[in-house]
Structures are given as C-alpha cells and as structure tokens.
Amino acid sequence: MKLAVIVTEFPKSTETFIYRDLTAFLAAGVEVRLYHIAPWRHGQPLHGFAAPLRERVRDIGFWQPGAMLRALRPAVLAGVAQMLWAYRRHPKIAAKSLAMLPKALAIAADARAWGATHVHAEFAGHPATAAWLGRRAGGLPYSVSCRAHDIFRTQALLPQKLGEAAAVRTVSDFGRDFLRRTVPVLADRAVHVIHSSVDVARIAPVETPPSRDPFRILYVGALEPKKGVAHLLDALALVGPALGDWRCELIGHGPDADALQRRAAALGLSERVRFRDAQPFEVVAQAYADASVCVAPSVIGPNGRQEGIPNVMIEALAYQRPAITTAISGIPELIRDGDTGLLIPPGDPRALADALLRVHRDPHAALAMARRGRAHVEREFDLAKNARRQLDLFFG
Structure with a gap:
C-alpha cells in the first residue's frame, strides 16, 4: 500500500x-x-x-x-x-x-x-x-x-x-x-x-506522587494567544507563596515569547519560571516524567482559534502525571473534571491557582486522577x- x-x-x-x-x-x-x-x-x-x-x-x-x-x-x-x-x-x-x-x-x-x-x-x-x-x-x-x-x-x-x-x-x-x-x-x-x-506501550507511567519539594509545574506548547500562557503566569503570581519551593518550566516557542518573559519579570517570577524554547521530544519526555503537574491553560484566541484536544495533555496522562486544563472544545473528552484531571474555565487565573493548590495539597489524590487518566488514554488515545x-x- x-x-x-x-x-x-x-x-x-x-x-x-x-x-x-x-x-x-x-x-x-x-x-x-x-x-x-x-x-x-x-x-x-x-x-x-x-x-x-x-x-x-x-x-x-x-x-x-x-x-x-x-x-x-x-x-x-x-x-x-x-x-x-x-x-x-x-x-x-x-x-x-x-x-x-x-x-x-x-x-x-x-x-x-x-x-x-x-x-x-x-x-x-x-x-x-x-x-x-x-x-x-x-x-x-x-x-x-x-x-x-x-x-x-x-x-x-x-x-x-x-x-x-x-x-x-x-x-x-x-x-x-x-x-x-x-x-x-x-x-x-x-x-x-x-x-x-500517543504510543502508550512505549511510555512507562510514573508511579510516584507529585513532588512537593520542589513542586514542578510544566507547560509544553507554542507561545501564542490561544495557549493562554499569560493566565498561567498570573495564577503563579497569585498562588506562588502557598506552593512552597516551586518551579515552572515553559517548553516551546512562538510570537508571544518576549512578551511573556517581560510579564514574568513584571510579576516577580523570573527566578522561578524558566523559558526553555522548543526542545527535542526526548527532552520533553523527561520533563513530563519529572513534572508534579502539567498545565495547558488554553483559551479561545483571535479569529476563533482554539484547541481540538491538546496533544500535550494526552502525553501528560500517558506519563501518568496530573493534568490541569480548560473546558473548551473537545478537551472534556480527555480531561473529566475530578476524574482524569482538573478542568477550569478559560482565562481564569484564580481558578487555575486553586487547581494548582489542590494538586500540591493532596499529591496522592492527584496521582489517583493521573492513573485514571492514563487508563483513559490507553482506551481511547x-x-x-x-x-x-x-x-x-x-x-x-
């Protein structure tokens, strides 16, 4: 053929x-x-x-x-x-x-x-x-x-x-x-x-609860309006002191990169937020495995641009890591709130901050959600x- x-x-x-x-x-x-x-x-x-x-x-x-x-x-x-x-x-x-x-x-x-x-x-x-x-x-x-x-x-x-x-x-x-x-x-x-x-058979699920010391927050994806990364930075500014020793990695590139770095600096986050540009998938895979939580704060962008189902959320669940994302488009077909991950309204930094705090406060419950997410990916993705x-x- x-x-x-x-x-x-x-x-x-x-x-x-x-x-x-x-x-x-x-x-x-x-x-x-x-x-x-x-x-x-x-x-x-x-x-x-x-x-x-x-x-x-x-x-x-x-x-x-x-x-x-x-x-x-x-x-x-x-x-x-x-x-x-x-x-x-x-x-x-x-x-x-x-x-x-x-x-x-x-x-x-x-x-x-x-x-x-x-x-x-x-x-x-x-x-x-x-x-x-x-x-x-x-x-x-x-x-x-x-x-x-x-x-x-x-x-x-x-x-x-x-x-x-x-x-x-x-x-x-x-x-x-x-x-x-x-x-x-x-x-x-x-x-x-x-x-x-994703090739689930080739991905070994991480069986340990999310680390709290440090608490590692991961974003993977383009740095563009529909991805909503600015809302993640705003959420970190709100909740940071309650997360103890936390770190955030942003892997990806795009037209908003410079503006987002300036925003992180203005919010006093530069020492804890690391912009890593695009990386080979082998590096991204290790970042998933090390993450305490993976976040995709997607929104509906200019001209109606929006996600289908973010591939990064499928990957995060395949690695059995807790996932937080927004309730738009087809995303609820992957992330069922409180079951396979946490769903929040788009463009709501306060709700995102609360979701991060929820994972941080109860890593064992977060791991249980991630396990159900992995099982869902095995069945449908x-x-x-x-x-x-x-x-x-x-x-x-």
Missing part, C-alpha cells in the same frame, strides 16, 4: 501527533510519501522518533509550469472559481490558495506516478485544498483530518473540500458535531472520530489502535 500525505509545513516541532501516525503507518508496512505546502522549514528541529520521515519527503517547488496545462481542465477551472468565491472575504487565504495551485497539481501528478492509491490531507486548510484541486485534475481519492483552527476559523470552502472527500476524520466528538452543524453537506455523512494518539483505524479508513 502506498499513501501520499499532504501537510502544511515540514518539519514542524509541534506536530508530533502527525509524525507519530506516519511512523506507525510505516511500521505497519505502508509506504508513505510526504508532501509539504509551505517551503521547507530550515532550522526547525525534527524529533528523533520522526527521523525516518525525512527520506520520505518529496520537496516540490511552487514553480511548476508543466502543471498549468492541467489547470486548464474544466473541473479545475470550476474548482478555482469556487475557491475564489468561497474565500472572497478572506483575501489572504484566497491568494495563498491560488499561489499553490501549480504545486497542488504537481503533487497530484507525482503521487499518481509514484503509484499511490490514496491521498490524505492533514488539516482541512491548505492541505485539503491541495488534495481537492489535485483530485479535480485527475488525481487520487483523498481523505481529510479535521483538527481545530482549520475548521473553527472559517468554514469557507469546507462544503466542497469535505463534500468531495472519500472520508472525513475529526479528532474529537466536538469537532464532528461542529462540522455537522456548520457544513450541511456533512449532516448525513459519516464523520469518523479518531483521536490524536492509543497509537496502535488509532493508526489501524485510520488505515482502514484510507484503504478499507
């Missing part, structure tokens, strides 16, 4: 959830060819576990004069007209979509010539647009994974891209229900919920099970 996969960017350190799936497909004997829409991200680290993907990447440029002949097909011209009309209120998306047309058609031709039998688009944004345009040019059947901002930000062109897909997958029940409510063509169609996953379900969707 040969599978062509389209992503937006490669490599991208925050997309471990995609790379885990692809390495699982390789382990199952599937040949994978990976295409990226944006130019190669030089200087972006590729996690060690994802190294086998590097030789599977096909780097196709935007300048594809030969592909333009295929753009003259009536089905492609009709698709371009639909695309420009659908994105008439989103000129930046329209321009980017039009610019990638030759590349999308070249990807379709390359995948067919390679012998692929299916194309999978990771995200319903530009990757799905590329797969849809390629199919209209005589390319292969395709499927789409819908995650979060790719469907929440705008539903423009989703009826066409998802309506013509051979299969549609979301990572949460929340996402499925949202699509059925906002994209009428999907109301009566099968929309498959297959959660993002296991890589081996969910990779098999995706392959059945592609080739079944």
Whole structure:
C-alpha cells in the first residue's frame, strides 16, 4: 500500500501527533510519501522518533509550469472559481490558495506516478485544498483530518473540500458535531472520530506522587494567544507563596515569547519560571516524567482559534502525571473534571491557582486522577489502535 500525505509545513516541532501516525503507518508496512505546502522549514528541529520521515519527503517547488496545462481542465477551472468565491472575504487565504495551485497539481501528478492509491490531507486548510484541486485534475481519492483552527476559523470552502472527500476524520466528538452543524453537506455523512494518539506501550507511567519539594509545574506548547500562557503566569503570581519551593518550566516557542518573559519579570517570577524554547521530544519526555503537574491553560484566541484536544495533555496522562486544563472544545473528552484531571474555565487565573493548590495539597489524590487518566488514554488515545483505524479508513 502506498499513501501520499499532504501537510502544511515540514518539519514542524509541534506536530508530533502527525509524525507519530506516519511512523506507525510505516511500521505497519505502508509506504508513505510526504508532501509539504509551505517551503521547507530550515532550522526547525525534527524529533528523533520522526527521523525516518525525512527520506520520505518529496520537496516540490511552487514553480511548476508543466502543471498549468492541467489547470486548464474544466473541473479545475470550476474548482478555482469556487475557491475564489468561497474565500472572497478572506483575501489572504484566497491568494495563498491560488499561489499553490501549480504545486497542488504537481503533487497530484507525482503521487499518481509514484503509484499511490490514496491521498490524505492533514488539516482541512491548505492541505485539503491541495488534495481537492489535485483530485479535480485527475488525481487520487483523498481523505481529510479535521483538527481545530482549520475548521473553527472559517468554514469557507469546507462544503466542497469535505463534500468531495472519500472520508472525513475529526479528532474529537466536538469537532464532528461542529462540522455537522456548520457544513450541511456533512449532516448525513459519516464523520469518523479518531483521536490524536500517543504510543502508550512505549511510555512507562510514573508511579510516584507529585513532588512537593520542589513542586514542578510544566507547560509544553507554542507561545501564542490561544495557549493562554499569560493566565498561567498570573495564577503563579497569585498562588506562588502557598506552593512552597516551586518551579515552572515553559517548553516551546512562538510570537508571544518576549512578551511573556517581560510579564514574568513584571510579576516577580523570573527566578522561578524558566523559558526553555522548543526542545527535542526526548527532552520533553523527561520533563513530563519529572513534572508534579502539567498545565495547558488554553483559551479561545483571535479569529476563533482554539484547541481540538491538546496533544500535550494526552502525553501528560500517558506519563501518568496530573493534568490541569480548560473546558473548551473537545478537551472534556480527555480531561473529566475530578476524574482524569482538573478542568477550569478559560482565562481564569484564580481558578487555575486553586487547581494548582489542590494538586500540591493532596499529591496522592492527584496521582489517583493521573492513573485514571492514563487508563483513559490507553482506551481511547492509543497509537496502535488509532493508526489501524485510520488505515482502514484510507484503504478499507
């Protein structure tokens, strides 16, 4: 079996959830060819576990004069007209979509010539647009994974891209229900919920209660508005004296990094809050194992940007560490308040401070929650099970 996969960017350190799936497909004997829409991200680290993907990447440029002949097909011209009309209120998306047309058609031709039998688009944004345009040019059947901002930000062109897909997958029940409510063509169609996953069998759960001396607070993720990291800093300023000897590590990078460091300094937290930038997953894994509590203070950001289910919370529970996050989007499907972790309202530093204090005061109860969280991940978020379900969707 040969599978062509389209992503937006490669490599991208925050997309471990995609790379885990692809390495699982390789382990199952599937040949994978990976295409990226944006130019190669030089200087972006590729996690060690994802190294086998590097030789599977096909780097196709935007300048594809030969592909333009295929753009003259009536089905492609009709698709371009639909695309420009659908994105008439989103000129930046329209321009980017039009610019990638030759590349999308070249990807379709390359995948067919390679012998692929299916194309999978990771995200319903530009990757799905590329797969849809390629199919209209005589390319292969395709499927789409819908995650979060790719469907929440705008539903423009989703009826066409998802309506013509051979299969549609979301990572949460929340996402499925949202699509059925906002994209009428999907109301009566099968929309498959297959959660993002971790390789649970390879992760040894930490059996010790959370350390109180020091109390180690961990955040992993991008430093951008929808992640709500400023609320974590505000919560630490509120509760810090009650946590005794505490430390907070922030692993990740993003546009808010400098502002967050200034905020930490203004709040008098600089000696206890450490900004570590993006790290290889091997370093992140050790940080999970050492953490007393893992926090994802997600909020609904500008233009409706929000999480699906934060992969970092799945990872935290796989390591059997207490987890605190917010009750938005599909997150309550993973974190059930008081059962598998603690849920708080988004943008509420006081509630986050109280949740941190709760873990600190009763580490044994926090460990019991983490054990239930690990069991939940084993049932619903296991890589081996969910990779098999995706392959059945592609080739079944």
